[in-house]
Amino acid sequence: MIRKIVILFALLLPVTFSIPVLVNIKESLSGHFSYFNHTFEGDVLEIVAVWENVGSVTCDAYLMVKSFNSSSYDNLGYYWSKKENVPPGKAANFHLFVYVPYYEGSITLIPRLYYCNEIEEYGNITINFYNASAVEELPLNVTYRLCPQKIMFYFSQPLNHAIYVIPLKQPPGWIIPSLRLSANITSFDLPYYRPLHSYKTLKFAFTNGTKSKIIEVKFKDVFEEHLPWWAKILRFLGFKKYSYECD
Secondary structure, eight states: OHHHHHHHHHHOOOOOOOOOOOOOOOOOOOOOEEEEEEETTTTTEEEEEEEEEOOOEEEEEEEEEEETTTTOEEEEEEEOOOOOOTTTTTTEEEEEEEEEOOOOOEEEEEEEEEEEEEEEOOOEEEEEEEEEOOEEEEEOOOEEEESSSSSEEEEEEESOOOOEEEEEOOOOOOBBBOEEEETTTEEEEEEEEEOOTTTOEEEEEEEESSSEEEEEEOOOOOOGGGOOOOHHHHHTOOOOTTOOOOO
């Protein structure tokens, strides 16, 4: 009898339990250009774009422009902006510079925004019958030091005016941004990415739009001569991802 009462009492008690609920919020990658413009400063074409991240994922983003001859379709190079980290709901301002000296005819530009694993195209831009001026030599003494992920440039004296630094005919797969430097600096670091074993001598234009200095940088993969003894041992033991960073 007592057992039956206990069982009945247990059945009458409210039973409280919880079921785990898994909520899957799908991440989305989405964005759009809200502003795009281009202007000339002498022989330098400046491109300004604003891109808004309307997705739910924070992305590293680059603006890239491919340029080519509109009639012959000769590739004139790839031009990149600096990398921008863009959280959801935020906008990023991109600046890049295209160098077009000694050129007559029309140039077609294909702007693309690279963010996370997505690519967004703005649409082709054609600049008709652009007549570049004859560029004079810019009196500038520039040296450099090559590091695994950056180039360290040095000037013999402070810049007395702002100049642009633009990689020329950058190969596909490389990412080296074009920059505008302010006056009075004596050195700067230029980040770069290039595929492994891609040996190139790349030219850089240091220009104010009417006067230019062309600098050649020889890229290489071997930095062992700069490594301390313990780093050489690590590389010998198979730690190939170790890379020397310049001071």
